[in-house]
Amino acid sequence: MKARIRITLKNGVLDPQGKAIQNALSGLGFKGVEEVRQGKYIEVDLASTDEAAARAEVERMCRDLLANLVIEDYAFELSAG
Amino acid sequence: MKARIRITLKNGVLDPQGKAIQNALSGLGFKGVEEVRQGKYIEVDLASTDEAAARAEVERMCRDLLANLVIEDYAFELSAG
Secondary structure, three states, X not given: OEEEEEEXXXXXXXXXXXXXXXXXXXXXXXXXEEEEEEEEEEEEEEOOOOHHHHHHHHHHHHHHHHOOOXXXXXXXXXXXX | OEEEEEEEEOOOOOOHHHHHHHHHHHHOOOXXXXXXXXXXXXEEEEOOOOHHHHHHHHHHXXXXXXXXXXXXXXXXXXXXX
């Protein structure tokens, strides 16, 4: 199975990278950009074909390694192949 | 509208960050991790409420600034609010 994981900064955590992107977009002439937040996107290919087991494993990966739960949230979807 | 943009390395482009994550997961005892690829995730809040206009604008943002089309692909979804 393939897990598509999005890791985002929690609301209220300053995001200087997002702010830099917002400024750059504004400098390029894009109007009406109200906010930009940058996060991480991670794709993990798992040998497991059992969705419940894969879901539990990806949860643990996020908690143990991928996300810093003090300042970040995570979300993911699983799909076959 | 809110755009959720995923920027990923094209197939065939080396991804040392993804490889480092894969090694770390393996070191933590996760079995059956076949591949890990790291990308970027960017959320953009747009003042625009017209979906077609927002879609065209986000396309341009990706091409002009957010993605390096030589080595990266992008994909995004739009949602209200």
